Amino acid sequence: MERKPLKRGLGRGLSALMADVQQDVATDAGTTVPRRPDMLVPIEKIEPNPDQPRRRFESEDLEDLCRSIKEKGVIQPLIVRVSPRDSLKYEIVAGERRWRASQMAQLHELPVLIREFDDTEVLEVAIIENIQRADLNPVDEAAGYKQLMEKFGHTQERLAEALGKSRSYIANSMRLLQLPDDVIEHLADGRLSTGHARALITSDHASELAKQIVSRGLSVRDTERLVKKAAQGEAVPKAKSASRPKDDKDADTKALEGDLSAALGMKVAVEHKEGTEQGKIVISYNNLDQLDDICRRLSATE
Structure with missing residues (x-):
């Protein structure tokens, strides 16, 4: 039987799209409750969006979410639309992490909110959902704002109003993308904070100063002083190379290394991975004769 089109999604503004991504809804009493799903859908009838802008799903995060779902279930419904490739299935608009974790938890069906979004709105909602993540790094957040402005024509004022942030916050966030690539990488990996990065935006020596900040563990205030000195023409000192970590192997591991070295x-x-049963053995040879000896021993049969 042909599905009747749902009229709720088309032509809606950014604030309306944001309302779908919100985790909870407000009640008259001023409290919030989880969104009530439109229906439950068998998990095998739900498929991911092939154009989902988020490509990385950390296994550790998925495992944590899987444990939570096993204990409490899927509290927040997924947002889906009828799949443009198969009318008997639904395509995920928002909630792919929940879908993946639910597969790990071996759930049979998931709560969903069904919307009729066109391809443009699907991408827009996916970007908004990523921006709303609590653990999003400053670089990905800024890139999300940039995408919403360049792809969909939103202004900083409109983004600020819909996202509940100030226009200056949006503007300062996007300015981070003007930094050199190596500084942006430090920021994305957490080696630099947003405060550090903002202090470096106006500097002509951002890359070299970033190395100093990371290697010396400078505070934001120290960074501001360093940037000021560089702007006044003072030479930027070279970052010291990181010192090699001390050998912290336990006595048993060292004894095993000694026995193997003597035998070979x-x-x-x-090199044992702490807290696991995994690791590796590295054998160093000085010449090709020793390499041949290793190969002969490893390939020997009883």
Whole structure:
């Protein structure tokens, strides 16, 4: 039977799209409650969006979410639309992490909110959902704002109103993308804070100063002083190379290394991953004869 089109999604503004991504809804009593789903859908009838802008899903985060779902279930419904490729299935608009974690938890059906979004609105909602993540790094957040402005023509004022942020916050966030690529990488990986990065935006020596900040563990206030000195023409000191970590192997591991080295006549290093049963053994040879000896021993049969 042909599905009747749902009229709720088309032509809606940014604030209306934001309302769908919100985790909860407000009640008359001033409290919030989880969104009530439109229906429950078998998990095998739900498919991911092939144009989802988020490509990385950390396994550790998914495992944490899986444990939560096993304990409490899927509290927040997924937002879906009828799949443009198969009218008997639904395509995820927002909530792919929940879908993946629910598969790990071996759930059979998921709560969904059904919307009729066109391809443009699907991408827009996916970007908004990513921006709303609590653990989003400043670079991805800024890139999300940039996408919403460039792809969909939103202004900083409109974004600020819909997202509940000030226009200056949006503007300052997007300015971070003007930094050199290596500084942006430090920021994305958490080696630099947003405060550090903002202090570096106006500097002509941002890359070299960033190395100083990371290697010396400078505070934001120290960074501001360093940037000021560089602007006044003072030479920027070279960052010191990181010192090699001390050997913290336990006595048993060192004894094992000694026994293996004595048996092989070559240096052997055992590198065990702390807290796991995994690791690797590194055998160092000084010449090709020793390499041949290693190969012969490894390939020997009883």
